[in-house]
Amino acid sequence: MAAESNAPAENAPLESAALENAALENAPLTAPPASGEAPGAAASIEDGIVEALKTVYDPEIPVNIYEMGLIYDLNVEPGGRVQIKMTLTSPGCPVAGTLPGEVKDKVESVPGVAGAEVEVVWDPVWNPSMMSEAARLQLGMF
Numbered sequence: 001m002a003a004e005s006n007a008p009a010e011n012a013p014l015e016s017a018a019l020e021n022a023a024l025e026n027a028p029l030t031a032p033p034a035s036g037e038a039p040g041a042a043a044s045i046e047d048g049i050v051e052a053l054k055t056v057y058d059p060e061i062p063v064n065i066y067e068m069g070l071i072y073d074l075n076v077e078p079g080g081r082v083q084i085k086m087t088l089t090s091p092g093c094p095v096a097g098t099l100p101g102e103v104k105d106k107v108e109s110v111p112g113v114a115g116a117e118v119e120v121v122w123d124p125v126w127n128p129s130m131m132s133e134a135a136r137l138q139l140g141m142f
Helices: 002-026 041-053 099-108 133-138
Strands: 071-076 081-086 115-120
Touching: 041 071, 041 099, 081 099, 099 115
Parallel strands: 081 115
Antiparallel strands: 071 081
């Protein structure tokens, strides 16, 4: 009888480790929310940022910059700091000096955003295949 009572105790650490590993394998690959931040807050902020970006247009093209594929990376950090990597349709774009500032202003107007940094990058070079299907349809490029 003594052997039986020791068996579960000896296996308990193994079972606990197995349960912990199973939990880790099924855990989401997102960072935990910052203290005081509700779960899903970053996703909600990101949705708001995308909606804000859809209100920014290159004045020469009647499609918003998000659907144009000009936003390469959008990262919402704990605490509401946002980093965006974007490009322009060409290095000689007439709004190269103002469009990144407009993006920054629009993003910082989203509830939950504490600040934004916008970096203009040229790699990869933008091309029309980066546009969403909706943008190609709107421009008659199908």
